Amino acid sequence: MKIQDFFQLSDGRTARLYSLRNSSGxxxxxxxxxxxxxxxxxxxxxxxxxxxxxxxxxxxDYIENGPFFGALIGRVANRISNGRFxxxxxxxxxxxxxxxxxxxxxxxxxxxxxxxxxEVVDDYTLKLTLNSPDGDAGFPGNxxxxxxxxxxxxxxxxxxxxxxxxxPTVLSLTNHSYFNLNGEGAGECGDHSIMIQAGxxxxxxxxxxxxxxxxxxxxxxxxxRAGKSFAKIHEENPNCFDDNFVLSDEAESFKENxxxxxxxxxxxxxxxxxxxxxxxxxxxxxxxxxLRGKTESSYPxxxxxxxETQLWPDAVNHxxxxxxxxxxxxxxxxxxxxKFGVRN
Numbered sequence: 404m405k406i407q408d409f410f411q412l413s414d415g416r417t418a419r420l421y422s423l424r425n426s427s428g429x430x431x432x433x434x435x436x437x438x439x440x441x442x443x444x445x446x447x448x449x450x451x452x453x454x455x456x457x458x459x460x461x462x463x464d465y466i467e468n469g470p471f472f473g474a475l476i477g478r479v480a481n482r483i484s485n486g487r488f489x490x491x492x493x494x495x496x497x498x499x500x501x502x503x504x505x506x507x508x509x510x511x512x513x514x515x516x517x518x519x520x521x522e523v524v525d526d527y528t529l530k531l532t533l534n535s536p537d538g539d540a541g542f543p544g545n546x547x548x549x550x551x552x553x554x555x556x557x558x559x560x561x562x563x564x565x566x567x568x569x570x571p572t573v574l575s576l577t578n579h580s581y582f583n584l585n586g587e588g589a590g591e592c593g594d595h596s597i598m599i600q601a602g603x604x605x606x607x608x609x610x611x612x613x614x615x616x617x618x619x620x621x622x623x624x625x626x627x628r629a630g631k632s633f634a635k636i637h638e639e640n641p642n643c644f645d646d647n648f649v650l651s652d653e654a655e656s657f658k659e660n661x662x663x664x665x666x667x668x669x670x671x672x673x674x675x676x677x678x679x680x681x682x683x684x685x686x687x688x689x690x691x692x693x694l695r696g697k698t699e700s701s702y703p704x705x706x707x708x709x710x711e712t713q714l715w716p717d718a719v720n721h722x723x724x725x726x727x728x729x730x731x732x733x734x735x736x737x738x739x740x741x742k743f744g745v746r747n
Contacts, residue, residue: 404421404422404423404523404525404526404529405421405422405424406419406420406421406422406523407419407420407422408420409434409436409441409462409465410436410462410463410465410466412436412466412518416518418434418435418436418462418465418518419434419435419521420432420433420434420441420462421433421434421435421521421523421529423526423527423528423529423552423553423554424444424526424554425527425554425555425556425558426556427446427556427558428444428446428452429444429445429446429452429554429558429743430443430444430554431443431444431552431554431560433529433552434462434465435518435519435520435521435531436465436466436517436518436519437465437468437473437474437475437514437515437516437517437519438474438475438514438515438519438531438550438552438578439458439465439468439472439473439474439475439515440456440473440552440560440578440580441456441458441465441473442454442456442458442697443455443456443560443580445558445671445743446558446671446745447669447670447671447745448669448670448671448745453584453585453586453669453671454586454587454697455582455583455584455586455587455671455673455743456472456473456580456581456582456583456587457470457472457473457580457581457582457583457587457696457697457702457706457707458472458473458587458696458697459472459694459695459696459697460695460696460697460699461695466516467516468515468516470581470689470690470694471509471513471515471579472579472580472581473578473579473580473581474513474514474515474516474578474579475514475515475519475531475550475576475577475578475579476509476510476513476514476515476576476577476578476579476711477509477510477513477514477535477548477566477574477575477576478510478513478514478535478539478540478542478546478572478573478574478575478576479507479509479510479542479573479574479575479714479719479727480509480510480575480576480577480683480711480713480714480716481508481509481575481577481647481683481711481713481716481717482501482506482507482508482611482612482613482716482717483497483506483507483717483719483720484505484506484612484613484717484720485499485505485506485612486498486499486506486507486511487720488573488719488720490543490571490572490573490719490728491571493543495541495542495543496541497510497511497540497541497542498511498512498540498541500512501610501611502689503610503611505610505612506610506611506612509579510540510542511540511541512540513540514533514535514548514576515579517533519531519532519533519550520532520533524551527553527554527555528551528552528553528554529551529552529553530549530550530551530552531549531550531551531552532547532548532549532550533547533548534546534547534548535547535548537569537570542572542573543570543571543572544568544569544570544571544572544729545568545569545570546566546567546568546572546574546729547566547567547568548564548565548566548574548576549564549565549566550562550563550564550565550576551563557742558742558743558744559740559741559742559743560740560741560743561738561739561740561741562578562738562739562740562741563736563737563738564576564735564736564737564738564739565734565735565736565737566729566734566735567729567731567733567734567735568729568730568731568733569731570731571728571729571730571731572728572729573718573719573727573728573729574727574729574735575713575714575718575727575735576713576735576737577679577683577711577712577713577737578711578712578739579709579711580709581687581702581707581708581709582664582673582707582708582709582710583706583707583708584664584665584666584668584669584671584672584673585666585668585669585671586669587696587697587698587702587707588696588697588698588699588700588702589706590703590706591703591704591705591706592633592666592686592687592705592706592707592708593632593633593634593637593705594632594633594634594666594667594668595632595633595664595665595666595667595708596630596631596632596633596664596665596667597627597630597631597633597662597663597664597665597684597708598627598628598629598630598631598662598663598664599627599628599648599661599662599682599684600628600650600658600660600661600662601620601627601628601648601649601650601661601682602619602620602621602628602649603617603618603619603620603648603649604617604618604620604625604646604647604648604649605617605646605647605648605649605681605715605716606618607646607716611645612716612717613647613715613716613717613721615721615723617649617715620648624636624639624640625646625648627648627684630663633686633705633708636686637705642688643686643688643705644684644685644686645683645684645685645686645688646683646684647681647682647683647713647715647716648662648681648682648683648684649680649681649715650677650679650680650681650682651680652680652725653680653725654678654679654680654714654725654737655678656678657676657677657678657738658676658677658678659676660674660675660676661675661676661677661682661712662674662675662682662684662710663675664708664710665746670745670746671743671744671745671746672743672744672745672746673710673741673742673743674741674742674743674744675710675712675739675740675741675742676739676740676742677712677737677738677739677740678736678737678738678739679712679713679714679737679739680714680715680725681712681713681714681715681716681725682710682711682712682713683709683710683711683713683716684708684709684710685708685709685711686705686708687702687704687705687706687707687708687709688704688705689704690702690703690704690705690706690707691703691704692704710741712737712739714726714727
């Protein structure tokens with residue numbers, strides 16, 4: 404595994420970049436700062452390796468990383484309504500950091516803006532560890548989180564998440580990579596298509612906080628089970644998607660090919676399988692062309708999409724949702740695979 408210095412933090416510590424590659428060149432560059440996937444190379448229909456994740460031109464821009472490019476997210480992925488939840492009779496107030504100032508998004512000052520401890524397991528595997536103290540971003544309990552990135556010879560990147568706590572707390576982790584299967588900097592994804600095996604979705608209010616209802620998608624704009632092009636999605640709803648799709652009612656079973664996206668231009672296909680009960684499909688609405696990407700190009704609106712495998716949003720405030728609670732002696736686990744190939 405190739406390891407190189409990536410950038411220096413203000414306190415003198417150095418963030419490093421770890422390059423995982425298989426024998427055909429498929430692989431990922433991952434930094435121990437935020438656990439971010441900085442580069443992900445996969446072959447197109449002509450065998451050319453294409454970098455399919457967005458990222459910054461300047462490595463130090465990962466320190467703030469406003470869009471969460473490639474970052475690990477915690478303690479709780481997605482939104483917590485009003486930045487507040489109650490656990491065992493005690494109410495916790497968190498930072499209100501979403502675009503509306505109404506909710507906590509991705510845990511506030513999240514795990515994606517921390518330097519993790521890195522351990523090279525082998526040329527294909529990187530383990531990252533983070534100790535999150537009691538009170539971190541307002542959350543209770545001393546939590547230890549481990550994330551293992553692993554690539555395979557058949558062009559898959561797996562992410563195994565685990566966590567323990569010394570006190571009752573809440574935990575829901577994900578990765579926030581932005582994918583463009585034509586290559587980062589290739590512009591809008593109108594020639595992409597997607598299929599999501601979900602019969603329900605998490606309904607949200609005007610501020611994108613869950614209402615508690617999870618309606619059927621059949622007969623609606625939200626039904627992606629038969630596959631739909633991004634161009635068609637945009638035609639039907641100009642704001643496109645930033646929605647959690649319900650994959651199951653529990654967080655243990657492995658959902659093979661829960662979401663599959665592909666590009667007509669390059670032929671690259673991405674199949675996402677996961678143990679998580681939900682996946683947030685986000686189409687880059689908040690990208691605005693002001694960020695400078697790795698190839699010096701801008702990232703306009705809808706120039707990438709995310710498949711954030713997760714517990715349902717705001718589960719901490721909805722006891723009927725799959726639980727985000729983590730008790731001492733218990734272990735949080737989540738496993739996701741992003742498998743790449745070429746679509747016939």
